[in-house]
Amino acid sequence: MANDKLRLTEELEKKALGEGFAAFGIAPADQAPETAERLQNWLRSGGHGDMIWMEERSRQRGQPKELWPDVRSVIMLGMSYAPKTDPFALEKVTDHGRISVYAQGKDYHDVVKKALKRTARWLVEQADCEVKVFVDTAPVMEKPLAAAAGLGWQGKHTNVVSRDHGSWLFLGAIYTTLDLELSPAGQDRCGSCSACQDICPTNAFPAPYQLDAKACISYLTIENKGPIPKQYRKAMGNHIYGCDDCLAVCPWNKFAVASAAQKAFLPRAELAAPALADLLAMDDNAFRKIFSGSPIKRSGRNRMVRNALIGAGNSADQSLLSAVIKLLNDDEPIVRGAAIWALAELDHDRFEHEKSRRQIEETEASVLVEWESC
Incomplete structure (x- = not known):
């Protein structure tokens, strides 16, 4: 049984990488209690501004099982959008505007979600399970889950940092009723960098x-x-x-490499x-x-x-x-x-x-x- 679980997890990773993802990991469906507590403290401080939707579904955001009680594993995936040009190139070109790297190409919601659905569909075909896919539009704490799944760690800028992809990862999640082989959690490597x-x-x-x-x-x-x-x-x-x-x-960006989907x-x-x-x-x-x-x-x-x-x-x-x-x-x-x-x-x-x-x-x-x- 353990070997079957490991084999399915390895095959799932291979499928995900083939769909254009650059980072893969499995997180437990029960997040550590301090994750939800940190979220509540941040909301109480007003750090979310006018993003009221974060308050309205904070319980579901704090724990995957609050969103879907049947979930047993969370498949976390990252797609690289590492830029080919210097994001600071227009800093002094003041008659032009600077648009964030992530928004200069196709809508990542569409690109990542389609790849997630193809990956999830493959998993359902291989095993008797149910799945739900999420990309940034549901009460899912992608960044803590990505850290728990070993994709990287939440850096001092609060975004996920990866040893291989720097700070340039789009995140997606597949919730599943399967018990999959869990990945080692990511370790903070920011050190004294500020x-x-x-x-x-x-x-x-x-x-x-x-x-x-x-x-x-x-x-x-x-x-x-x-x-x-x-x-x-x-x-x-x-x-x-x-x-x-x-x-x-972020100094870790020097290790970033393009994923197969980066052309999008x-x-x-x-x-x-x-x-x-x-x-x-x-x-x-x-x-x-x-x-x-x-x-x-x-x-x-x-x-x-x-x-x-x-x-x-x-x-x-x-x-x-x-x-x-x-x-x-x-x-x-x-x-x-x-x-x-x-x-x-x-x-x-x-x-x-x-x-x-x-x-x-x-x-x-x-x-x-x-x-x-x-």
């Missing part, structure tokens, strides 16, 4: 292994639906969708180095066309233009001025508000001129705050 903590533009790490999402550029540019808080706008630079800084400086994540030309001028000119139809098939499509046009306006305000590029002024007329308050800030940064005299004639006509409280405080 590179990811030191580089964070907004100081989003209160301490190693702790993230305040409310200060994280990824949260601010993607999840946050309102205005970007003023204390973070200058620090954002030209980050317009996510931020890779803490991941990109190769950057599309229009997403690798988007011009801020083009983004500022987008209406909803243009947004849908540009970001079709990308995870960015979920955030919508208004948030992307808001982010691009913050980038414009940080650019010192006077050629963007006319596009910024045009967006003072936008229908969306978060766009108008960001345009006010960008205008004040680019040309304060023109800001005062526009304020004198526009402020009296504005009815949205959040936009009035921008006119008064810039």
